[in-house]
Amino acid sequence: MKTNNKNAPDHVAGEQDIEQEMEFSANYRWQHWVRAVSIVVLTVTGFYIAEPFVAPISDGTPTNFMQAIFRSVHIVFGFLLTAVIIGKSYLFVFGRKHKMERDALKDIINPKIWIQQIGYYLLICKHPKLSGVYNPLQFMAYVGFYIMIFVLIITGFILYANVYHEGFGGLIYEPMRYLEEMMGGLAIVRQVHHITTWGVILFVFGHVYMAVYNAVFGKEGAMDAIFSGMKWHKKH
């Protein structure tokens, strides 16, 4: 049988029919890739800021501003990431199309799903039937990721306010200094920012592996979903 979706490829695997289903909206996908690119750029520029690993060819006069450029890029992408993270957080809570994300909450409180999901990854159980788009492990990983991102944003703002005293920096200066004191000084803020980055790097590696894993073994075209928005599954 043919699928009724015109985007479906012509060839089908074996006897069984496969159908496509819209999993992620365009907006959702765009945001994802903006986040992804931001994280990569921020990590690279961030590591440069932590310890400058390239040096400009210098003629002795400080005119090429390499650090300033790295810092500018870091800040631009920092604000970009902040914007999409805030947008995404809003949509998660209120977005109509994001109900499927919120639905995943139901599985969190269901121990059976947890056990099944862990068993699946340990290659001893079948994949559980999920209520939302994320399995409980995945959901908790995302919650951790968002906590880390918010820690990065806040510590980033504290560091930002101490460099740029006008405009937005001036606006958030006082509350940021208060947070800075609570954390135990700017040096600690800087270290928390750095360590949390490592947390995000670990998340990204785990996330990419799980996505590929699901693409290979999950047979639902999980990787494709974040590019085209479609997921594939056998026709019911």
Next chain:
Amino acid sequence: MLAESKDATYDSLQKAFEQRVEQLKRLPAMENKDKSIEEAIEEAGFSRRDFMKWSASITAMLSLPATFTPLVAEAVKVADRLPIIWLHMAECTGCSEALLRSANPSIDSLIFDYISLEYHETLMAASGWQAEQNLENAMHKYKGRYILMVEGGIPTGNEGSYLTIGGHGKKGKDIALDTSKDAAAIFAIGTCSSFGGVQAAAPNPTGAVALSEITNRPVINVPGCPPSEKNIVGTLLHYLLYGTLPALDAYNRPKWAYRLRIHDLCERRGHFDAGEFVEQFGDQGAKDGFCLYKVGCKGPYTFNNCSKQKFNQGTSWPIQAGFGCMGCSEPNFWDTMGTVNEPLKDRLYHTVFGGLGADATADKIGIGILTATAVGIAAHAAISAVKPPKE
């Protein structure tokens, strides 16, 4: 004729004198509560009449007309010096030495003209019982009006027995507490009294704490190891000139000195923005004055005015001498600022894995965990390939 010109001279003199007294009066030093010489004389059993008589005799002695008498009296009343009690707790006397470096005003001018240094163990002539008496007298005589300046952390471990002073073996923390009760203002001079300092660095064997931890009176922190002479004397001068306490930041440091980071006004900032860094001490970059960030400068995390005021009458400061800032005016800087010649990201984490020596930096740990993750991923993928997950 002669008398006329003399009158004119006196007139101008009187005007000048009046102006000076007005100026002096405007100096806040002792406020209203202050006991001036007049009060001291009254206390000693003389009346106001006696005081005016004395003023008259002084006026006569200076060959001035009688109209000057009230002015002389006024002038004397406002001429009191600010009483200071300076305590030494668990310290190295570096802050006292920094005070000695003050040039404007110089330490002698400070002692003779501006303050009455009632107790300062490094400078005072009296020892033993006589020293203790000086402290008691000052606390009594200037109750509620003296400035308490404390150098050194307060050892609280073993019930504070790591420091005792005097024939009665009084504990340092008790002395600090007692003197802080009746002080008009309290200045913690140096990082030790402000935040605990070097003796409070891990594992803090003597339980040293900041002065503000043991008293509930407000304490103005003037940290630095030691703070520059300008910051010590400046805090005092603020009180002398304005008669008020300075605006403070989140760590109770005077904003006039500790508002900005070292980094913000650094003379090498241009090289920082240019990405030009000293890679190794003594290299060409060091000779060219490149930024010291990569060799461990903690200026970006340190709030102080060293880059502006410098030290020893503007002779130099650590960054000018080619050594990065070590963050000495920040709380717990010995523990939070990492290795002195490395960027902060290379801080050693003693608590991680029982402190794996020089390996325990954030990046090394991060790479370690990442490697472990990668191995885990590879193993999982390999097993999955052989034995795919159940559908």
Next chain:
Amino acid sequence: MSKRVIVDPITRIEGHLRIEVVVNDDNIVEEAYASSTLWRGLEVIAKGRDPRNVPLLMQRICGVCTYSHYLKSTMAMEDALGIKIPYNAELVRSLMDQALFLHDHIVHFYHLHALDWVDIVSALSADPVKASELAFKYTDFPIATGTDDFARVIDTVGKFAKHPQGLGPFANAYWGHSTYRLTPEQNLIALSHYLKALEMQRIVAQMQAIFGGKNPHPQSLVVGGVTCVMDMLDPARMGEFMVKFKKLADFVNNAYYADVLMAAEMYKTEPSVMKPMGVKNFMAFESMMLGRKDYLFDSGIIMNGDLTKTFDVDISKITEEATHSWYADDEALHPYDGKTNPNHTGFVDGESIGPDGNVVHTKNIDPEGKYSWIKSPRYDGHPMEVGPLASTLVSYVKGNKRVVKIVNDFLEKAGVPAAALFSTLGRTAGRMLQAKLIADHGLTAFNNLIENIKSGDTDTCVPYVIDKDKEYKGVGIGDVPRGMLSHWVRIKNGVVENYQAVVPSTWNAGPMDAKGQRGPYEGDLMGLKIADITQPLEIIRIIHSYDPCIACAVHVMDTKGNKISEYKVDPLYDGACST
């Protein structure tokens, strides 16, 4: 009936010190105890830290002899890691060291010690004209002794003295004490120099800051060299150093030297000052590089005041014990498992003479038990005195030409025999002679630095690696303003495994050892006659002559056991100690 006298706090020193003596009916001291009353535990804190951080941390032992500990600690790290620093760096360090010595000795003599010799109140009754003339007796080019200078001094201090707010830091001292020997005019000269020296110490501190970034607590030494390459290569900075040095040399020669000469003239008949010292063993260590293989101070030991021969220093003979120190006694059976832990037993309830001569209830030292945070170091079982006098005597006996001339000149001018140096006056003079030695010869190092830079050598730092898998140990040793100082380090896993400092004031201020031998402080007080036990100026003068640095002296010996002989010892950089 014997009476007990407590002097606590001893002021005008670095740190917290108590002196307690028991006098007989003739007010002669029969028992004497020195007790440090503060413990900070910096060596404990050093453990587990990066070796590059520790020198800065160790510098915080003391802010008066600031730089001493920084330098020796850095040298210990370099010794351990087998680093030979560039010649330029050696010389720059030496210049900073000269500034420290000059600063420390001037501040000690004028601001910490002078008031034991000089009666300020007496100075106010001096005749400025007579005093001005008198100044020429002690030097051809007196400083700050014009009649105008004196008029101002009398005016400033006189007003101060009459002010009802009182004498401030000079209040309630021992003015008029019977052992003050200077005439009013001599007191006035010294008082004028007291004020002038406040200015000079600022200038000499600037000298150190030129290369050190700041003072106190300079910050330009790194393991491997110095960082102040820009200052070193800047002729204006170098010139500034030289000019300031000359200014200070002038002050040392025409004020400090003259004043000690003046004091010697008047005090050489004062028994409490000329009383022979209790410990006549001296130890000093080579220090202050002037050029390749050329050091200003020599190493050596003098035993029992014998000025005919010196012995070589064998550091493996140094031990420390804690019989009367507030540490758990770890002498014992398992030196490699031993740990030094504080064991504060405090004072005991007792009585002593109060401020007005009555017996008052006090907390007293328990001579049978532990009574100080300072340990008792011994060399081959003997107590030793260290300090400028020890250094000067050792170099003198060894025939160091620079020193022999300076010492002989002084003895001749003061009209005293060499034996007079074994006294409180001698100790104070020895410190001045060391300052003069630096003032006369310090610029040799400066000139050698200029020559070396001129030859095209601009190296100030060498690279090195700390191998985590290796274990290192090393020592930094040499004389600092208060005497022989050594820092000892073990590095393992790339961090400091063990750290200790054997500090000058520990040698001098330590309590009795197990055999009942007293250290220099205590030994010197024995047999002292005190004129008025409520005004123990004689005690204070003797103690001050050592220039006590008590924060330095108090330290924990935490090298697995209490012997440091397990370290292989090599002087300075000749042959690395690294294993």
